[in-house]
Amino acid sequence: MNAEAVLQRLSATIESRKGAEPDSSYVSSLFRAGHDTILKKLAEESAETLLAAKDGDKLHLVKEVADLWFHSLVLLAHHGLGPGDVLAELARREGVSGHDEKRARIAP
Amino acid sequence: MNAEAVLQRLSATIESRKGAEPDSSYVSSLFRAGHDTILKKLAEESAETLLAAKDGDKLHLVKEVADLWFHSLVLLAHHGLGPGDVLAELARREGVSGHDEKRARIAP
Amino acid sequence: MNAEAVLQRLSATIESRKGAEPDSSYVSSLFRAGHDTILKKLAEESAETLLAAKDGDKLHLVKEVADLWFHSLVLLAHHGLGPGDVLAELARREGVSGHDEKRARIAP
Amino acid sequence: MNAEAVLQRLSATIESRKGAEPDSSYVSSLFRAGHDTILKKLAEESAETLLAAKDGDKLHLVKEVADLWFHSLVLLAHHGLGPGDVLAELARREGVSGHDEKRARIAP
Numbered sequence: 001m002n003a004e005a006v007l008q009r010l011s012a013t014i015e016s017r018k019g020a021e022p023d024s025s026y027v028s029s030l031f032r033a034g035h036d037t038i039l040k041k042l043a044e045e046s047a048e049t050l051l052a053a054k055d056g057d058k059l060h061l062v063k064e065v066a067d068l069w070f071h072s073l074v075l076l077a078h079h080g081l082g083p084g085d086v087l088a089e090l091a092r093r094e095g096v097s098g099h100d101e102k103r104a105r106i107a108p
Numbered sequence: 109m110n111a112e113a114v115l116q117r118l119s120a121t122i123e124s125r126k127g128a129e130p131d132s133s134y135v136s137s138l139f140r141a142g143h144d145t146i147l148k149k150l151a152e153e154s155a156e157t158l159l160a161a162k163d164g165d166k167l168h169l170v171k172e173v174a175d176l177w178f179h180s181l182v183l184l185a186h187h188g189l190g191p192g193d194v195l196a197e198l199a200r201r202e203g204v205s206g207h208d209e210k211r212a213r214i215a216p
Numbered sequence: 217m218n219a220e221a222v223l224q225r226l227s228a229t230i231e232s233r234k235g236a237e238p239d240s241s242y243v244s245s246l247f248r249a250g251h252d253t254i255l256k257k258l259a260e261e262s263a264e265t266l267l268a269a270k271d272g273d274k275l276h277l278v279k280e281v282a283d284l285w286f287h288s289l290v291l292l293a294h295h296g297l298g299p300g301d302v303l304a305e306l307a308r309r310e311g312v313s314g315h316d317e318k319r320a321r322i323a324p
Numbered sequence: 325m326n327a328e329a330v331l332q333r334l335s336a337t338i339e340s341r342k343g344a345e346p347d348s349s350y351v352s353s354l355f356r357a358g359h360d361t362i363l364k365k366l367a368e369e370s371a372e373t374l375l376a377a378k379d380g381d382k383l384h385l386v387k388e389v390a391d392l393w394f395h396s397l398v399l400l401a402h403h404g405l406g407p408g409d410v411l412a413e414l415a416r417r418e419g420v421s422g423h424d425e426k427r428a429r430i431a432p
Contacts, residue, residue: 043263046154054378066197089174155367162270262370282413305390
């Protein structure tokens, strides 16, 4: 299963839920509930990732990181952005290595 | 730029830093500092994502989500996992739609 | 209204809910749901505090910080601790000033 | 040690650092760094509280909750608020019990 295909399809699905009825899908209910609700979900998934990691439960950890990425994609979509923007940023940093990576990330 | 290529290369770079000297790279210093340090960084990036989103600063938001995904990959690597595990989980959920998505995600 | 009285009474109420039926109170339902649920609530309240602060909504901010402290007290109670333990720690640091505060806090 | 006295003194100390030179104290450096820095610290302390709680390390947990409350006070001070505002809110909820507490907290 190719990452490009998965992220593209997921992103398209999320986009298609933007105008949809809240009842019709979880994602459309998130969009309807608004920006703060999306951000709270992201924060929740981040906390759940910590808890799963502390438990050392790999299967649970994978599910929580998937939730974290999924809600990141919903947040990006809310702002008119997509996974391609994040991957381009990650690729841009790829040339850089060692502690330079960190400086590159910290730089405004 | 293909997502598969970016994530594979990033993941390989992170793996290669596992045994490296902490001075030689930011990622190796994270691995050396240990699991809790990686988790704190993830929590920080999640908070910074919230702040950037509330500011409505798209460029900043992309950088923070990139940081969030990056540190997720470091956490996964610490547990012997990689982006493929998360993408397989996201793909698995793809067939499912609407509020079923949510139930699928919540299910143990 | 005296802080000592408020925290003592709140702490006593929380303690009294430990063995109670989950249906009878929100706090007893938290204790029944367990440690991870309490921690998720704490993380949620922390995120909601950030959002209220970014909105510059003082009334909302006070409510969210109250929620954060409240769920901290529930967490402390789960571990057999109370507000007195936290206040003693804060008092202990009081003699210390300037950047020494920070070092005192960071010290293991 | 009386909670009222500890919180009053702590709050007064924090207030006194508002105009001070950043070099002179950790709190004045936080005020100088600004609102987002204070919020990031709060988020960090929340995450560290989770980690200490998962480790079941009571002494560490007390220190992290103290850090969380301390940075809450700095945040409140930034907004011209103090511990009295939070305690008044907690006292206000005290009459209410059971699941009503939760509804009271959730109410706008």
